[in-house]
Amino acid sequence: MTIPGLPEFQILHPLWLLLMPLVPLLALLRGARGKRAAIKFPTASLLRDLGRPARSSLGGFVFGLILISLTFGILALSRPQKILSYEEEKADGIAIMLTVDVSLSMLIEDFYIGGQPVNRLTAAKRVMADFIKGRRSDKIGIVAFAGETYLPCPLTLDRDWLINNLDRVQTQRVGDGTAIGSGIAAAANRMRREKSPSKIIVLLTDGANNSGRLSPQDAAKLAATLGIKIYTIAIGTPGIHSIPDPKRGTFTPVGQQLFDEGTLKEVAAIGNGQFYMAQNLNSLSDVFGTIDKLEKTKIEHHKIIETEELFPWPLAVSATALFLALLLSLTVLHSAPEPVAT
Secondary structure, eight states, X not given: OEETTEEEXXXXXXXXXXXXXXXXXXXXXXXXXXXXXXXXXXXXXXXXXXXXXXXXXXXXXXXXXXXXXXXXXHHHHTOEEEEEEEEEEEEEOOEEEEEEEOSGGGGOOOEEETTEEEOHHHHHHHHHHHHHHHXXXXXXXXXXXXXXXXXXXXXXXXXXXXXXXXXXXXXXXXXXXXXXXXXXXXXHHHHTTOOOSOEEEEEEEXXXXXXXXXXXXXXXXXXXXXXXXXXXXXXXXXXXXXEEETXXXXXXXXXXXXXXXXXXXXXXXXXXXXXXXXOSHHHHHHXXXXXXXXXXXXXXXXXXXXXXXOTHHHHHHHHHHHHHHHHHHHTXXXXXXXXXXX
C-alpha cells in the first residue's frame, strides 16, 4: 500500500496499523479515575506511620515510554519501505568500421561548409563525427587507405576519444594511390573476432581502385564470409579538378575525375549493402543518416523496482523506549516502601 502524498514510500503489511487505536485507548484507561473508596478515613494521620511509598512523578513518563514503544513497534510490524525504481537499458551494439579514402584527390575542394569551400576529407570527417555521436552503443573504428592502409582508430565504445582522433585521418601518411580492396580487407580483419550481432563496413572513396594486391570484389567476398555488410559511398563531383597545396600556394591538376560506380555497386551487392553517391555536404549527411536508420541497434528498456526496508528504524525506537521504561521502573521508580524512623 502506497502512502498518500508520499509516492516513494509504501506499507507492506498495512493491517498491523489497525492496532494503532490501542495506543490512545490505553492512554485514556491509564488516566481514568478508579472506583470510589470502600472506607473513608476522617484523617490521613492514622496511616502516616505505616510507611511512605517511594513514588515519583516520573511514573507517567514511564507509561509514555511504553506507549511510544508500542506505537513504533506496530509501525515496524507494518514493514514501511522506500521504493527505488530506475530504468535499465540493455543494448546489443553493432560493430562499424568507417573505411576512408585518404588519397591526395580527397584534398579537392568541391564541398562547402558555411559557404566556404572545403576539401572532401574535411567534409567526410565532419559528417562522420555527427554519425559517431549518434551511435551510443556501437563499437566504431576507422581504417584509412591510400596506396596502403593504416589504422587511425581501432574499434572502441569511447565516442569522445574517437571524435578527438579524427585528426589522425589525413593524407600523405602512406604512399599515394587508391587501394580499395586493401581497405576493405583491413577493415574486415579488424572485425573478424568481434561477437557483435551485426558487423558493418562503410566504405568512402572518391576514386577507382588502382593499388593493392587484392581486388575490391575479392575483398568484399572475404568480408561476406565473416558476415560483414558493406555500404559504399562515392564522394565528390565529376569534372576536371586540381589539388591545392597550402604550403606552396600551388595547385596540382589531377585531370578528369573518375568514379568507378560499377565496382562500388558490385562490392555493395556482394556485401549485402547499398551504393550511394554524395556530391555535396547535404547529400553526404543524408547518406550517413540513411545508413544510421538502416542499421539500428537493438535497445531494450526495463523498469527495475527495488525496495529498501525501513522497519529497522521504528524497531530501534521501540526497543530503546521499552528499554528505558524497564530501566526506570527497576531503578528510579522502584515502588518498595521506605521505612519510617521511630
